[in-house]
Amino acid sequence: MMxxxxxxxxxxxxxxxxxxxxxxxxxxxxxxxxxDGSVVPDLKRELPGRGVWVTATADAVRIAVKRKAFARGLKESATVDPGIDVAVDELIERHALAMLGFANKAGRVICGFAKVEAALLKEPVIALIEAQDAGADGVRKLAQAWTRTGKSAPARVLRLFRTSQLDLALGRSNVVHAALLAGPVSAAFLARCNALARYRGVSDGLDQAEAAGSNAASGEEPAETDKA
Structure with a gap:
């Protein structure tokens, strides 16, 4: 068995x-x-017992539920929550936000539009963190500011979390724009963001920044931008 x-x-x-x-x-x-007979995700691969594996996307988890693949793979009866795909999303999301909190405590996160804009010129910024409800105009301006620095790599823009979630993770209010600085804990946070984006089937890169810029050009009303 072991x-x-x-x-x-x-x-x-x-x-x-x-x-x-x-x-x-x-x-x-x-x-x-x-x-208790329920099927639970084991993201860290630490839980004992026989395991079954599902491609790390929400679509694949939903397929596994529809096809009753969990019980078949476990070779015993099991209870599967029909909303297990959502539960997994929330778990991956919590792990990512927890790592963002660690990055913040390590001094690897800068918050506020003006501070982020200044950091682009003098700090080792490796990604921009934009709230999902951030105004398109602010997102576009920071993407342009990254371009003006002359950095060879395109701006990576993370838009996976709402302002309220960023507030809790970073211990401050109205976090709309943030910059992530290079460091081991930042790399760990990005790895968790990669897992979350892959699970949701979304891109969290430059194409989203470009799309936001297009929305602004079309006259979409931007949300309020933090100026801290």
Whole structure:
């Protein structure tokens, strides 16, 4: 039994029970049967017992639910919450926001439109964090400010969280624009953002900044921009 558990957790590739495709373990989510018989996600791959693996996207999780693939893969009866795809999204999101909080405590996050704009000129900014409800005009202006720095890499713009979520993670109010500075904890935060964006099937890169700029050009009314 122990060997089976080790194989389940450490194998470099696993088969998705929803799509039957073989993928690197990093591209899948492990699920296990809890003592009460419910199926729960095991993002850290630490929970004991037999696991089943699903491609790390909401679509694949929904397919697994529809096809009753969890019980089949676990080889025993199991209760699956019909909204487990949403629960997984919220869990990945919480992990990302928690890591953002750690990055902030490490001094790797700068908040406020004016401070972010200034940081682009003198700090090792690796990404811009924009609230989902940020005004398109502010997003466009900061993307343009990044371009003016002459940096070879295009601006990475993260638009995965609402202002209220950023407020809680960073311990301040009305966080609309923030800059992420280089550092190990920042890299860990970006890895979690990658997982969240992949799960949602969205892009969190330059194309979103360009789309926001197009909205502003079309006359869309921007939301209030923080000036801290």
């Amino acid at each position: 060997a089976e558990r080790e194989d389940d957790r450490k194998a470099p590739e696993r088969t998705c029970v929803a799509t039957r495709t073989v993928r690197p373990a990093e591209e899948l989510i492990r699920f296990v049967r809890a003592p």
